[in-house]
Amino acid sequence: MKVFTIDFGAGRAALAVRVGQPGELPAALHDLGLGTPRPVVTVVGGAGGMTAADLDGLRAVMAEGVIPAIHDSGATVVDGGTDAGVMRLMGRARNGFPLVGVAAAATVTLPGGATAAAGAAPLEPHHSHFVLTPGREWGAEAPWIVDVAARVADPHPAVTVLVNGGRIAYDDAARALRAGRAVLVLAGSGRAADRIAGAREGECGNDPATRIAGSPLVHIVQISDTAAVRARLRTLLTPPS
Template sequence: MSEHSDVAATLTRMGIDVGRAVVVVIGGAGGMSDDAADGLTDVVRDGVLPAVERHGATVIDGGTDSGVMRLIGRARAAAGATFLLVGVAAEGTVTVPGGQAAQDDAAALEPHHTHVILVPGTQWGDESSWIAKVAGAVAGGEPSVTVLVNGGPIAFDDATRSVADGRSLLVVAGSGRAADAIADARTSGGGERNAVTIAASPFTEIVALDDPAAVAAAVSGALERQEAGR
């Protein structure tokens, strides 16, 4: 896909249904430690997945075999779930099966994703605007929500785009790094500028890592409020 205007045509060509509820999952990737990832399994498996299944939502993330994207892919496979899992990745940052790595830090694609959309870019973060665009195109006016788990500097950009688009942002407090910075800013009113700005948005909600049922309820609640408000 070469231009943002190509999104709808690309979705149609790939057989990705539009006009469906969307859950965008952002956050920790290659910078997230294995120990941190192990601690996030429950919230993905028992928090995010049940809400996705309940609403027949399509999940959109960065598509690489790392961090929260690996967790969501493996959890989907283990549960035998059938929802669409769409990865959106900058072509210069990933290794396509059977292809040559474009750069030394290129990442493998997560194998349990149902679809991967490769977009222009050679730097981590080049995919951010495309994730937002694909999410809007897939939703097509249906409810959508973003879930932030852990995350580094790029996660702040992804979260900012979410609230700027008027998409509810659920920040999983206790998951580390960017998510915790935003949660702390909500409590204290201070901290890193990006965290403070995101925390102050009316679209931002804080949920606790250690309560996956509450996470599931928050994802469902965000989708249902949008449905009721239409």
């Protein structure tokens, strides 16, 4: 296990490390310079299934709600690291905070490297750090994302923000809830997020959405209310007195 640099060109580079088992994470995070605990925001949700219009509709809530709350709390952000959907949006919006992409190594490509598997995706070039994990299928990185967030945050709060999302987003939210982590659902962002918001309002028929919506750890805020998103996320990232 050795830290290396991923050079994306145009003056952009990120530190990265490959890990093989969870027990390697503490040393890996320390070597990446992420050993000092900080609050964590984990961003999960839409990737390749999001359209350009979907992303355009999220720019205001990210710029006026999510990003300011991250800065207010001094948080580190953890996501899936690929150049698609909300991960692309987070990378383009990053302005100084640590942004850690956690991805299964065989599902992504590095600049100038060989494609490990059919359908592998490029890494998002504005991230500051990457943790590359075992796994050959999308979703294999999910438990690692939870573990990385927990280790970076402890003993500070960690919050999962769910934006849009497909099938894997339900699993990501459920994992966060099992870890005792608050989940902030951005209603109006589409797909899984909107189904969870609908289930909270009494709409039935989607079992994962209904189960998630029923948790007291789930907070639902409309993307159109950017001030409320900022205030709620900032509150969730503030340690209890």
